[in-house]
Amino acid sequence: MTEATVKTYAPPDRVRLACLLQDYGVYAAVALLVLFNVAFTDNFLQAATLRTQLVQVAPVVIAALGMAMVIGSEGVDLSVGSVMALSAAVLPLYIGYGFWPAAVLALVVGGLVGVVNGTLVSVVGLQPIVATLALLVGGRGLALVFADGQLKGIKDTTLLELGTGELLGVPYTVLIAGCLAVVIGFVVQRTTYGRQLVAVGGNRAASHLAGLPVKRVLIGTYVLCGVLAALAGVLATARLGASDPSAIGNLMELSAITAVVVGGTPLTGGSIRVLGTVAGALLMQLVRATLINHDLPDSAAQMIQAAIILVAVYIARERRTR
């Protein structure tokens, strides 16, 4: 068939509005919620309240950063929650050697899961949703085996300090999440790997023909996602003061995907919005906190979250229909 030539054109208002909403909607929503809370929620601006919110959202942000990269590669990683559990289970096993060896090992485990995911997706050619589903199920099982199915208290002072300490009034976990967002933002925008990742997600066949190392890029992305999820697991364990592989990171994959989608990253790949992802995680956290502060039950919060996700997906869809 003859291809119709695509001409430069001015998009209709509706589409332009959808573009604007997808690009900036999440920031506007966060701003609105903050304003609402400043006006109507008691003690919202107090340091303790803000800190609780940020500390709670930090692991989600970290896991969502990895998820954003995987989704940008036209994939999805369902195993992040299980990786958090695995990393939490590994920590107490090696904490006897000190904090650093144990933490590094936990991250290595996360990276290994990423190698498996990435290989299944890029070399074997499985669909990402299926490939990572295997480790969503198996990973948590393995974590429970490592931990003997038990909750273990943490006595290592460095690890506990990581969970509760702060620098210049900012909790370590929040600081780490913030720094990682900046680093990932730089990686995506300015490094060869980051740009190749976006290209692979946008058109894999074209990237292959252009000589890009498609397999290496994909495996690297899943590894990065796994390491970030493992780090989120370490931080969550540190905050809890205990390793609880049966609970840590439960449904984290869904929170991470939500943050990414609400942040305006399309599920079709080829675009990664790092700042949007952070804002997406903040938005979901704020919605929950706001509703709970105003004595609405958790069930109501869940329904409102669902509504936000639907709106985000609808806007993304509207934008594609040209």
Place this chain on the structure above:
Amino acid sequence: MNQPVLDVRGVSRRFPGVLALDDVSLTVAPGEVHALVGENGAGKSTLIKILTGVYRPDAGEVHYRGEPVAFGRPLDAQAAGISTIYQEVNLVPLMSVARNLFLGREPRTRLGLIDVARMNREAAEQLARYGIEVDVRLPLRSLGLGAQQMVALARAVAVDARVVIMDEPTSSLEPREVDTLFRVVRELSGRGIAIVYVSHRLDELYQLCDRVTVLRDGRRVHTGELAQLDRLSLISLMLGRDAAEVRRDGLTGFSAHDAGDVEPILRVRDLSRAHQLHGISFDVRPGEVTGLGGLLGSGRSETAKAVVGALGADGEVTMAGRRLTRRSPAAAIRAGMAMLPEDRKAEGIVPGLSVRENIVLAAMPTLSRFGVVSRARQDRIVDTFMKRLRIKAASPEQKVSELSGGNQQKVLLARWLCLHPRLLLLDEPTRGIDVGAKAEVQALIDELAADGLAVVLISSDLEELVEGADRIVVLRAGAVVGELAGDDVTEDNIMTALAQEPAHD
């Protein structure tokens, strides 16, 4: 001729920007095997989709068994007795052969359950009639493609089809399977079933078909007895070239190059791939445009892809004296090759990225330091090539998907040229782009060859090929059937080479 079973009268169908079918008529009598031929974009697939109810015609009527019909969806056409066999079998691969054969009309027991025993027995009987002896309880996908095709055919016939449309049914079959398929087609025709047979393989058409309808650019250009039409005339009808009076003065901006006895930079020897390429060998010299000619499906694109390692194939590829061992697009690029793929949308542009990033995509590693991209270096290159190729974009940061086809093509050319390749393979570089951009691209090809680049040009546009290429390697059915150079490069000679009877079969 008796009453036609299928009678298409003056059908037109318009798509945004294209008139895909323009007043096309087609009549098929019961028991007739009717060939439907044409190059890409001729309107074959649109016509088939109208016959099977996927599209509705904007004008004209389809009469079936003497009554005007308008199928709302493919299922209606099938129920009425028009079945279609596509090149990819569209059955359910995981279900058993018998179940596929009886899908939607399974024999029932008195309790309303599926009578599996009877279904299997009848399936085996039906298939045996077509010479297929398989265990019908096995999943369909465990069969060879040919056998799967036969199951599809048996199913089509079993649902009481009066017309069977076959779209490139043999493209993935072994020769032996083709024989079986032909036998079945003849048997069906003997039973009074009309067959519309679409294929690019001329040998098959002449073996099988009674009459032929040739479409070109959405119009019917010929209908008649196939036996009265020799190959050369058929090809000239398909390509729209008068075999007798080939135009001498071209409209394109190409000029001749004389590569003389320069050592070839690319040597391809015995390139082979099952069903697609059969021992292709040719040389490409620097400073020369080597054309790959042939009809659709002759293996031109596959040859280019196999050379750059994007398609697995046996055989030797030697670039600048070094034999390429582990073949991959990345290795080919390192060796100095670049290939512009045929399908710009699927294999070329990355739609979400900017013009700048699309241009530097392949060159990125060389434009960065310690893995961090250097915007300054990128901007210099992008600026140079946007000026040189006159790429019209609001800015380098505009999304490439917002550009016109011609400008997208120039972006892709820039992507390859900024690697400074020594060999450039261009697969349909001017397809689907406007006239102005087309002339610019042709002039650029000329200029590049004059600068000493080796160029391989693939084009369905005979005029472009003849004007652009200094030498033409003619392919048919995945094999080289001729090579033309110098004054022999004429449309006439290409068509003659294409029309040759196969030496042996």
